[in-house]
Amino acid sequence: MTQEATHDELGEYQGEHHDHGPAKGLTRWITTTNHKDIGTLYLWLAFIMLLFGGAMAMVIRAELFQPGLQFVEPDFFNQMTTMHGLIMVFGAIMPAFVGLANWLIPMMIGAPDMALPRMNNWSFWLLPFAFTILASTLFMEGGAPAFGWTFYAPLSTTFAPDSTDFFIVAIHLMGISSVMGSINIIATILNMRAPGMTMMKMPLFVWTWLITAYLLIAVMPVLAGAVTMMLTDRHFGTSFFDAAGGGDPVMFQHIFWFFGHPEVYIMILPAFGIVSAILPTFARKRLFGYSSMVYATASIAILSFMVWAHHMFTVGMPIAGELYFMYATILISIPTGVKIFNWVSTMWRGSMTFETPMLWAIGFIVMFTIGGLSGLMLGVAPVDTQYHDTYFVVAHFHYVLVTGALYSIIAAFYYWVPKWTGHMYNETHGKIHFWWSTIAVNVLFFPQHFLGLAGMPRRIPDYSLQFAEFNMISSMGGFAFGLAQIFFLYIVVKTIKGGKKASGQVWEGATGLEFEQLSSPPPYHSFTKAPDIKD
Amino acid sequence: MNLSKFIRRGAIALAGLASMLMVSSLHAEYAFNMTKGVTPISRQIYDLHMIVFWICAVVGIAVFAVMAWSIIYHRKSRGAVAASFHESTTVEVIWTVAPLIVLIAIAIPATITLIDLEDAKTNADINLQVTGIQWKWKYSYLDEDISFISSLAQSSRDVIKDPTGKENYLLEVDQPVVLPINKKIRFLFNSSDVIHAWWVPELAVKQDVIPGYINDSWAIIEKTGTYRGQCAELCGKDHGFMPIVVEAVTQPEYEQWIAGKKAEAVAVAAAAELQWSMQDLLAQGETVYRTNCLACHGATGAGIPGIFPAMTNSTVATGGVAEHMNVVMNGRSGTAMAAYKAQLSDVDLAAVITFERNSLGNSVGDMVQPSAIKNAR
């Protein structure tokens, strides 16, 4: 195996310097083909978007702090809700996971880089343009899209402001980015593993991302189809979503959720992989049930294509459809349960310590389970007719998204940042960040269950007085949680700038190529020579 | 921390939480849980909800208990040494099959409830058509030839900046829909613009209201009373201001109400025959404008730039009467501007057009009489 870098010979052809280091200045970031650089870019984009989308959430929570209209007009409130959802989903959570994939997958499978490095750059560099277009709609006449992140027709076609067309093309660009990114990840995982790294030896993070990438490739084009039909309905006289011409507004929802439901698993499967990496390290015990974890992930992914209409239990489907989608939906609890049980068994009779990443991972398991169980309740079709479009749903999905997806991303940051930068974060700060966030996030989202059950619809800027107390509590939790993330920003910057030196192994119990075979920080090109894989 | 201490602290925290919940539940009637409602279906749904909830609670507590145990006892600081087991097909099978059984236990009552819930078509006593309109509801009693529009009451609009102490804020309407108890009512839902959803928690009816298609649902209300709900599907700017109020009354009261409504309709038709004075038209027009047009075209007629055109100095509202009548009566297809001839009476149309021409910063000076509207229909 001579994986000597080829670029030396190519240096001349490329007309660039012969060392392996990055280019300098801004050019480095714009032209980079290095998986670590691109990973960093993705992660920063995600963080900025988290703050941006979070700021909108703060507007929402401020308006809902007490009954009556105080700060914003109803239409602007709807713009905030819509943009908050879109930015968080497409701008914060997804890019963060892609960033982690970029950083980690080549290191975890012993590859020199991603399989298609130039395309990798393009996948990233479409996003800043897409989000600039999306954000610019806020300043257009008629305002930004205000039809919810689910953009149901005909509110998003016939009845939407002109800026909707910019939203449509922004989604197209994001879709192209996601598809290219996923192709790259698949090619990397299937083709770039070091000799001896068989599929069933891959870390679960790699497995979950492989499956996630398949989900993305399968559903992003469908989303592209949906927005394309919106565009033609808006401007070229087609009648896909207009009954007057033989179409059906509900068909839009079917297409959207055929994308949308796998999409929510796209936002959670990599999280499962992260938690499966962190728990064994701090329990000092091998992950329980590796192969069943792989099968469970695959089952979740396959089932995710067959349950979409559980978001549509009130649209008036024929009863056979309602029954089928109910059964399929609640079935997902089984593979997900397998994962939870495997994690608990990993902790069982381990020798645990509770450094910051472990805290976030345990927080993830507990609160994701709460969110999953409320999801199971939502899956029961006749009862969902009462839960649907209330704050009970909002509580459900923030438990799985914020204390699920976002928590796993933060856990991943604390777990791998010493590896990435060579600096330890400040343990006290990390713990404060965890406890502060965890108390706040429960004050923020737990009362929303009660609000929903008591009958508060979602996406409303104002509400009747019986909902006042819980909204106030929720808003206070929201502000506290927001401030905690400002603190997180401080921790991130401080850790990048400096800190205690981290060893290559970083954590006593850490396993995996990136910890066992690479220094902290790792060289610019991790594995120019394929590593030896032990059995 | 040892176990007993852990349990003690946990118990204190739980007790604290519980008392907090109880205190605040004194304020609002059903602040924490779903309502049991007043229909057979709502009770079935409530029971199912409680079953699933308790199953979830038990599963959750079991999982968390095991986790808590190992967090307390299997920590390195207590000298725990890691075991080396990492696989067991037996337990994997057990924790695949056990949840499956739980799910079947949920699915059976859920299927039964769902079948009942969908049974709208048989034996309806009353057919009520409910039409969603941005941002109000139109009710048509198909068996009685009565219809009217119900929108957010002015008293709620008045206190929108500070609703402190306002009872039923945002949950009151100008004209509630009246229904008799112990009759099977079939609701037929459709929309004239975007998707809405008609939801009254106590009736356990939540059904999307879809333009171009008709969905149905049903209820047998078992108790007289006033039941309030809201639109439950994002439908644009004033989605949060689209309440529903159902008055459930006894059969005789219902019949009396029907008779009253019919008499009202006769009076409205008669009013359309009269010649109206400018003053009366303007007064009536202002009311109509406020309940029907203000949401889009604004209190002062300024509209919202980029979405809803201004009425002030609008070429239509200050131009020829015919075109003005045409826009208001027939709407502009493919926009939010609805055809109001289906919603408003001759008098109301005449009044609101006259109002737009001579108020909101316009002063064209002419009038539209109800008879002109009648001819134009």
Add this chain to the structure above:
Amino acid sequence: MSTASSDDYYVPHGTHWPIIGSIGLTLTVIGLVRFLHGAELTMMFLGIATVIFMMFGWFGQVIDESMAGYYNKQVDMSFRWGMGWFIFSEVMFFGAFFGVLFYTRVYSIPWLAGASNNDATAWLLWPDFEAAWPLLAVPLADKFAVAREAMGAWGLPAINTAILLTSGFTLTLAHHALRRQDRVWLVYWLFATVALGFLFVFLQAVEYSHAYSELNLRLDSGIYGSTFYLLTGFHGFHVTMGAIMLLVIMIRSMKGHFSPDKHFGFEAVAWYWHFVDVVWLGLFIFVYWI
């Protein structure tokens, strides 16, 4: 199949093509939106030109590197996975539109006429509407001017089917020629394929003009026109792209870029062409025939 070959994996240094591509695409889409709101097409064309420039540059660089022998088996494999899954994503894109076709035909149109749990839809809203496919009478006739007549299957569409199938065949012959290092026949068969491809597009244009002028089958003819034009239109667009790609491959063949054991560029385009072919069969069956 763990794969690491005995020589090195080529990792390129920095590249400026992606950022140019991003700017190009951004200009294209913003230009499109501005056009829809009344502006000129200038910006969109500028964007498209930028994207084309980017493609020439990027692919040119890849071809040069490939010719210089920097790509080993493993790199080749990455390209294969990449192209394969790209085509799969295209399948899903078409899947969305086929899904729409099936959904309207099987569900929503019968529902508008009262099927399933929609009895009231029929008697309250559309008492005169009758379910049919192709849908020549829409529920609200004055909003959408419908087609007078459906597009038949056995005229141009059948000819086009034969053309595309033949082109798939000629492409395979080209591939065989390539394998036996017969550059003359390789180019001939490729030329035939390209010609058939463009002939297909031309005939489709003829068919469209027939549809517009004689059948009144238009983009805004209700759901029939909508599905007809989006499905066949996107397919036609793909055929055009594929034919252009084949043209490039033909030119590269003339330059002798491909060897019997190393010609992934050729194969990628061939896969794409066959994919386009298969989609057409689906269209012919479900849009035109049954």
